[in-house]
Amino acid sequence: MSDHDELIHSLRARGHRLTPQRRLVLEALQHGDHHMSADEIAQTIIAHYPSISVDPATIYRTLRWLRDVDLVSETSLGQNHMVYALLGSDDHHHLVCEGCSGVIEIDPSILDPVRQELKARYGFAARLAHISIFGLCARCQIGEHEG
Amino acid sequence: MSDHDELIHSLRARGHRLTPQRRLVLEALQHGDHHMSADEIAQTIIAHYPSISVDPATIYRTLRWLRDVDLVSETSLGQNHMVYALLGSDDHHHLVCEGCSGVIEIDPSILDPVRQELKARYGFAARLAHISIFGLCARCQIGEHEG
DNA sequence: TCTCTATCTGCAAACAGTTGCACATGTATT
DNA sequence: AATACATGTGCAACTGTTTGCAGATAGAGA
Ligand SMILES: [Zn+2]
Ligand SMILES: [Zn+2]
Ligand SMILES: [Zn+2]
Ligand SMILES: [Zn+2]
Numbered sequence: 001m002s003d004h005d006e007l008i009h010s011l012r013a014r015g016h017r018l019t020p021q022r023r024l025v026l027e028a029l030q031h032g033d034h035h036m037s038a039d040e041i042a043q044t045i046i047a048h049y050p051s052i053s054v055d056p057a058t059i060y061r062t063l064r065w066l067r068d069v070d071l072v073s074e075t076s077l078g079q080n081h082m083v084y085a086l087l088g089s090d091d092h093h094h095l096v097c098e099g100c101s102g103v104i105e106i107d108p109s110i111l112d113p114v115r116q117e118l119k120a121r122y123g124f125a126a127r128l129a130h131i132s133i134f135g136l137c138a139r140c141q142i143g144e145h146e147g
Numbered sequence: 148m149s150d151h152d153e154l155i156h157s158l159r160a161r162g163h164r165l166t167p168q169r170r171l172v173l174e175a176l177q178h179g180d181h182h183m184s185a186d187e188i189a190q191t192i193i194a195h196y197p198s199i200s201v202d203p204a205t206i207y208r209t210l211r212w213l214r215d216v217d218l219v220s221e222t223s224l225g226q227n228h229m230v231y232a233l234l235g236s237d238d239h240h241h242l243v244c245e246g247c248s249g250v251i252e253i254d255p256s257i258l259d260p261v262r263q264e265l266k267a268r269y270g271f272a273a274r275l276a277h278i279s280i281f282g283l284c285a286r287c288q289i290g291e292h293e294g
Numbered sequence: 295t296c297t298c299t300a301t302c303t304g305c306a307a308a309c310a311g312t313t314g315c316a317c318a319t320g321t322a323t324t
Numbered sequence: 325a326a327t328a329c330a331t332g333t334g335c336a337a338c339t340g341t342t343t344g345c346a347g348a349t350a351g352a353g354a
Contacts, residue, residue, distance in 0.1 A: 017320050055334050095271045110264055117257055123285030124242045138270030164350050202304045228340055
């Protein structure tokens, strides 16, 4: 059984269904760019299948479901909407500058010690994949203090 | 000059104004509970000064301003609204369970190494005060796997 | 105290995302 | 293939938050 089939089987065993809408959202995430907004996902579906329309509410519900089963990340990059990405490859986090809106992609291992400590101390399994950390980049820290 | 006066002076020097609306939001944050939603702030203002009304947009803009000058934190606790809190006392972070919505308050020092490493490696000044980390609490991890 | 202007406010419209509900459908079972 | 029901979908209404704009005002300077 392939990984994909196994995943589907495992999800079905837990009472989840694989509907056409869900397949379309997954396909859009596979074909699209790394970070996709809900609207970009909708546009991609329309572009590939002009005769089909998927309700925005269904897209949002599908994305939440994919996040809950750990297939997709939901991330803020400091814009006024979330972006979604398939998990499992091209692993990284983001430093988002609140001064210039710049985004620096960083190695994800920086959070490993925190994740381990949260598990050891509190038994808490942190969902820390593909997240953003907000703050000020080096350039934007200059001229921060009164003057 | 008191700390408070010095702060006001420093803000004014940067072109910021201290308007009645901003004073009211600050006062509400001082009098209210630790975590306040924008709506709770509005309600607190109305309760204290029934004749005055502050537009919600102004409250949101004031909260963003207070956050940008590092006086207030803006935090998601997994509800569909943000909560705001004055910074500087009762320092902590949150572990928010996506299974049962429970919130565990934790010691803030756990993120100190990350903050230091981000500064050293990338020159990035992370705004990591009073944040939330999402995941699953010990109890909600039981029965997570297919069955 | 008066003037000036950059900043701030209120309003209304817009936006991202959620929710309630009635109907539709995927999937297990037969 | 037909049945049955839990789960999912579309729609419309709603919530929390942001934005554009025109008029108001805090605070600096004269
Ligand atoms: Zn920057
Ligand atoms: Zn990314
Ligand atoms: Zn839990
Ligand atoms: Zn808190």
